[in-house]
Amino acid sequence: xxxxxxxxxxxxxxxxxxxxxxxxxxxxxxxxxxxxxxxxxxxxxxxxxxxxxxxxxxxxxxxxxxxxxxxxxxxxxxxxxxxxxxxxxxxxxxxxxxxxxxxxxxxxxxxxxxxxxxxxxxxxxxxxxxxxxxxxxxxxxxxxxxxxxxxxxxxxxxxxxxxxxxxxxxxxxxxxxxxxxxxxxxxxxxxxxxxxxxxxxxxxxxxxxxxxxxxxxxxxxxxxxxxxxxxxxxxxxxxxxxxxxxxxxxxxxxxxxxxxxxxxxxxxxxxxxxxxxxxxxxxxxxxxxxxxxxxxxxxxx
Numbered sequence: 001x002x003x004x005x006x007x008x009x010x011x012x013x014x015x016x017x018x019x020x021x022x023x024x025x026x027x028x029x030x031x032x033x034x035x036x037x038x039x040x041x042x043x044x045x046x047x048x049x050x051x052x053x054x055x056x057x058x059x060x061x062x063x064x065x066x067x068x069x070x071x072x073x074x075x076x077x078x079x080x081x082x083x084x085x086x087x088x089x090x091x092x093x094x095x096x097x098x099x100x101x102x103x104x105x106x107x108x109x110x111x112x113x114x115x116x117x118x119x120x121x122x123x124x125x126x127x128x129x130x131x132x133x134x135x136x137x138x139x140x141x142x143x144x145x146x147x148x149x150x151x152x153x154x155x156x157x158x159x160x161x162x163x164x165x166x167x168x169x170x171x172x173x174x175x176x177x178x179x180x181x182x183x184x185x186x187x188x189x190x191x192x193x194x195x196x197x198x199x200x201x202x203x204x205x206x207x208x209x210x211x212x213x214x215x216x217x218x219x220x221x222x223x224x225x226x227x228x229x230x231x232x233x234x235x236x237x238x239x240x241x242x243x244x245x246x247x248x249x250x251x252x253x254x255x256x257x258x259x260x261x262x263x264x265x266x267x268x269x270x271x272x273x274x275x276x277x278x279x280x281x282x283x284x285x286x287x288x289x290x291x292x293x294x295x296x297x298x299x300x301x
Contacts, residue, residue: 036067040143041265045074045152045235046255048117049093050083053257056092058195062262062276063099071100071108072138074235074253075115075152104131111138115152115236139229144269146230153234156219195260195277221245233263240273
């Protein structure tokens with residue numbers, strides 16, 4: 001089922017009971033009023049709640065720093081694949097869910113487009129759970145009149161589509177890499193250094209990964225062109241990007257496992273990728289400069 005989103009949001013086709021769990025109304029651990037940046041629309045995906053690789057604290061910091069009229073959850077928000085292997089759900093993951101539900105309750109139109117890791121929710125497309133609408137894909141109309149197809153993107157991943165056993169094998173290898181990423185960032189925190197993604201760093205330097213990403217972007221853009229839209233927004237490959245393919249603009253909002261990025265639309269329809277990890281690195285550098293501390297420069301061996 002596709003959802004067409006216009007200013008003000010569509011009417012929800014079904015309203016489920018709005019009783020929320022007790023932890024929904026619990027106060028945040030560290031309430032800190034802050035100036036929020038307004039965007040017309042925000043897209044986030046590939047959070048992978050339920051896995052150690054999820055950067056829930058950075059995501060919470062981002063969500064508490066912004067406000068928007070529409071929030072798209074573009075798949076792989078919850079990692080059901082990993083949760084089947086063993087339960088992992090720290091308090092910070094509850095905090096992310098609570099924060100998103102609060103945004104919805106306070107007027108943000110939240111649209112959930114399930115991906116391959118949370119594909120169990122595809123059975124519920126067309127329903128609204130509280131203030132969150134679940135759809136298989138959506139057509140978003142920007143402030144400047146462009147029509148964007150919004151979908152997770154695994155439909156165009158031939159490995160996931162035709163050889164799921166190979167995808168699970170790759171997922172296990174990726175899990176190992178994310179564990180290594182956690183160790184690296186534990187050491188960096190001990191030295192007062194901000195978050196840095198080993199996984200994203202390696203992906204950009206592995207030839208096959210670069211070729212796969214480029215081909216994926218091309219295929220998705222071509223499919224969007226056949227749908228007579230002006231662009232496409234997806235996730236899935238954990239690689240934030242804005243590229244032009246002829247008359248089609250390809251947008252990928254990235255992820256919150258490796259790069260910690262989001263895609264945002266301003267009130268005039270202008271689009272940008274928000275790199276929250278880089279934002280926090282710059283913020284830390286400015287704080288260090290203000291205190292008269294020289295920034296630490298890491299020189300490769």
